[in-house]
Amino acid sequence: MSAVPLTPGGAAAERRPTRSTLSLLGERVIEALIKLSGVSAVIFVVAIFFFIFREAAPVLWSKDFHILEFLFSTEWYPTSVSNVRYGTLALTVGTLSVTAVAIVLAVPFGLGAAIFVSEFCSPKLKETLKIVIELLAAIPSVVWGFVGLTVMSKIIVTLTGTAVGVNLLNGGVILALMSVPIIVSIGEDALRAVPDSYREAAVALGATRWQTVYRVLLPAAKNGLLAAVLLGVGRAVGETMAVLMATGHAVHIPDGLLNSVRTLTANVAAELGEAPAGSSHYRVLFLTGVLLFWITMVVNVAADLVVRGIRRK
C-alpha cells in the first residue's frame, strides 16, 4: 500500500504496537480472499468457455462433421440412422427471427415507457412504475413460457384463426414482454444521466416537454438508449425456457409469423437430455453453446462500449 496522504495505513504500517500478529495475519488473509474473489468473475467466464469448448472440441475433427455445414446448412437430423446432418442455419434463423419480432415490439414500448417514466409522470407514479418494472423483470422465464403456452397461444388462435398457437409470433411477444423491463430500466437510467441543465435550457427557450424530449434528451441520451436496446437483444437471444415452450418445435426456416420455429437455445434444452454423453450429437450441442457464448459476448461487450462512450464524453 502506498504512503500517499488520504490512503489508508499511512507510512507507519510497520510500527503499530497495538495490533496482535493474529489480527494482522487475519487482515492479510481476508484481503487475499477479497482479491481472489475479485478475479473470480474472470476465472468463471474463462472456465465457462473452457469447459464447453472441451466437451465440443472432439467433434471438430471427426469425419462426419463439417464446420461449414454446421453454420450454413438447414439440415438438422442429429438422430438419423443413415443420414446424420448437423446444420444449424434453421436454428440460427429461428433465433434471429424470434429476436427480431421481440425487438420490433419491445423497443418502441420500452423506450416510450422509459420516456414516460423519466419525463412525463409525477414522482409518486414514477416510484410505482419502477416497482412494477422490477417485478416484471423478476418473473421467471419458465412462467413466461407457461403463459405463452396457455394464455398467449389461446389469444393467438382466437385472433388469427391459425391451428397451432405456439409459433414465432407467440415466442416473439413473450420475449418482448421479457425484454421490455430491461429496456425501460436501462433507458430510464440513460435519460436520468442527462444533466438537468439541458432540460432547464430547453424550457427556458420555451420548449414543451415533448420538444425537450425529442430535440434535446433523445440526442443526448442516444448511446445509453442504444445500450438498452442491445441488452434487450442480448436477453432475447439467450432466453431458453420461454422460447422452448412458446415457439413450437419445427426446425425449419419460417416463412410467416404463424410458423413454428426452434431457436439455438431451445434446441439445446430440448435435445441435450436425449443425446448420449460423448456422442457427436452431444458434442454438436456443446458447439452450439460455444456459438451462443460468443454471440452474447459480442452483444454485451458492444453494449458496454456504447455505455462507456457516453461516460467518456
Add this chain to the structure above:
Amino acid sequence: MASTGPTTQRFARTAQAARSERAQKVAKWVFGAMALAMVAPLIGIVTYLLYRAWPSLGWEFLVDLPRKGMREGGIWPAFVGTLYLVTISLAVAAPIGVLAAIYLNEYARDNWFNRLINLAVINLAGVPSIVHALFGLGAFVYAAQFGFSILSASLTLAIMTLPVIIASTREALASVPRAFREACWNVGATRWQTIRAVVLPNSISGILTGIILQVSRAAGETAPIMFTGAVFYKAVQRGDLFPYRLGDQCMALSMHLYTVSTQVPNVKESIPYATAIVLLGSVLLVNATAIAARVFMRRRKRW
C-alpha cells in the same frame, strides 16, 4: 409553456404554440399508454393464473406429494428441492459475490485489468442460461465428477447468479460517501479496518437486499438445473423438510412447472396453473420484500 395568466395580451397564443402544445399532449398520452401496456400484463397474468389455479391451491397442495404420475396431488418434493438449491447456491454465491464487490468498489484502481474484471461480470450476467447449463454439465457433473446432483445444480446456479450479488453489493458500497472512509483512514485505520468498521455497517442493508434478489433469481431458473441435478420425479416423505442429500438428484418447482405443462399428458387442469402460481408467488414475494426493505432504508438514511 406559453400563454397563461394576465400576460396573455402581450404573449399571444400563436398557432404554432397551440400545435406544439397539442403535440405535447399527444406525446404524453402515447407514452403513458406504452407504460400502461407494460403494467397491464403483470396484473393480467397474475389474475388469470390465480383464477385458473384456484381449485387446486391450498396448504394441502403445497405439502402433498405428486400422485398418479404427477397428474394429481401436490408439489412438496419440488418445493423442498427448490429450497435446497436456493440455499446452497446462496451459501456459495453470497460470500464470493460480496467479496468481489468489495474488491471492485474498494480496492480496484481504474486500470486495464479491473476493466477486464468489469467486462467479465457483465458477460457473466449476459451468458444465456442454457450455456450455464452446458458449463455445469461439463464442469461439475463430468469433470469434477459430482454427478447429477444437488451439488452440481447449486454450483451452476451460484455462478449464474453471482453477477446479481456483485452488482447490487457494489451499488450499496458505492452509496457510502467517500468522506466516511477518509475520516476513518485519517485516524490511522487500514483499508480493511475501514471497510469492516465503516463501509460494511453502513451498507449492510443494501447488501442484504441484493442477496434477497439472488434468491428470487435462483428460485426461478430452470435451464441450468435441468441437466445438472433436477429430475422429473423423485419420491420423498410427505412434509419431510430434509429429504435430500447433497449427492442426490432433486425435484425443483421451476422444473416441475415445465414437466407438468409440457411433458405429462392429461394432468388435472388446475395443477400446472397452481404450480405456476406458487413459483411466481414466491419469487414476487421475495422481490417485494427486497423492495419494501429498500424503501424503508431510504427513509431512514441520514446522509
